[in-house]
Amino acid sequence: MSRFVRNKKLIITLIVLILFFVILGLSIRGRSESAWYQDVTRDVVGTFQRVFAVPIGWMDTTVSSISEVRDIYEENRQLKEHLTKYAEVSVEADDLRRENEELRKMVEASEQSLRDFDLIPAEVIGRTPNDWQRYVTINVGSERGVEKGMAVTAAGGMVGRVIQTSAYTSQVQLLSDNNRTNNVSAVVKDADGKATYGTIDGFDTETNELFFTKVSNSVKLKEGEIVSTSGLGGRYPAGLVIGTIASIETDEYGVSQVARIQPEADFNEFSQMYVIDRTLDEPFLTGPEEGGAAGE
């Protein structure tokens, strides 16, 4: 080690300290949009991350597929069971789609609906190495049509949404991120098709459950009901599955209900993701920008 100059260290430490507060203050102000230097840095680093993530991801999938071999027999049996129902359901779905189209023509409604979307396949190339921000970096960016606010799914359910994009990478905020701005407008439909709106807000790391909040006390939720995106607000389509209701409790003030949701997707085991590009651009003239659909 070189000569140890204590005073010099002290001065440098102080300068660093001041610098820290200045840039922290500057960067807190405009947090939602990424600055140009962030875009450039992320694109450059993203290239290297990709080189790393590909072989390691391949190894990871190999290892996990070996451990999955044990469950394949049981899974196969279940899948066969489901398959018998599949033909029936797909015929029904075809009928309904045709009927829906005809009805739309009758009322001269637009061809597009809130449910239509395109999938942009993406791979995870990095993740924030701490627990304060649960962000994931994916290898597609604005160059492929990814935009801020789009939903991201993996293994059947919604996992999060895009919060920032650069040309070749995007940052995805997972639903398990416990930031207070992280909320998604969601809906539960009961057997009669009656919809109950609420907001997905917060995540319990111990039980691995999401919170479905702002649900009016007058509504009777049932365990096992499926929670999906409402398509109101944000840039995601309706009908993306988020999870199923595991239990119901009242909130801390007793004015509304909070349901605990068992998420459909795993927020930690994924390498392949899909960015959901809703084809319908502006469904409503006015609407909440992000989440925030009221209970009633």
Place this chain on the structure above:
Amino acid sequence: MSNMRVFIALFLLFLIEGTWAAIFSWHYATPYLLLTLIGLMFVSLFGRWESALGFGLVFGLLYDIVYTDLIGIYVFTFSLIPLLVSFVLKYIGENFFSVTITCTFMILVFTFSIYSIMTAIGGTMMTVHTLLVEQIPGTMIVNAVAIAILYYPMTRYVTTRPAPKRG
């Protein structure tokens, strides 16, 4: 030339850190491997502390830009913690055990300082209990192992004093 070598090593550690987090993350007690910080501590211990400070600023900034969207937190801690380590170990003396133990302790200091900054600016709602129970144990163990494994390769790699060359 030597700086370039150190930069490449630190950049590799930086990339591995993000990939590790993408693969080894689970809901409860995720161990985060703070490889960049470990690398910086080694640079400050066995290289020149001025270069450790410079690299701390560069990689802190890179870390903030790439992984988080708040600039300043990692710039600050990444430049300060390595200086602190070299300051402490100056009095204890540098050997395998003192370095491993002190650096592991500094990981703890680092985690707490990041936590307090995040709490102060309202960036996290995690409680101290959650931090102590979920985060600290796994992170400490994984990083202690990483420091022990990296000790010999890193000391050889970053030492600026004439040292017996490998191979």
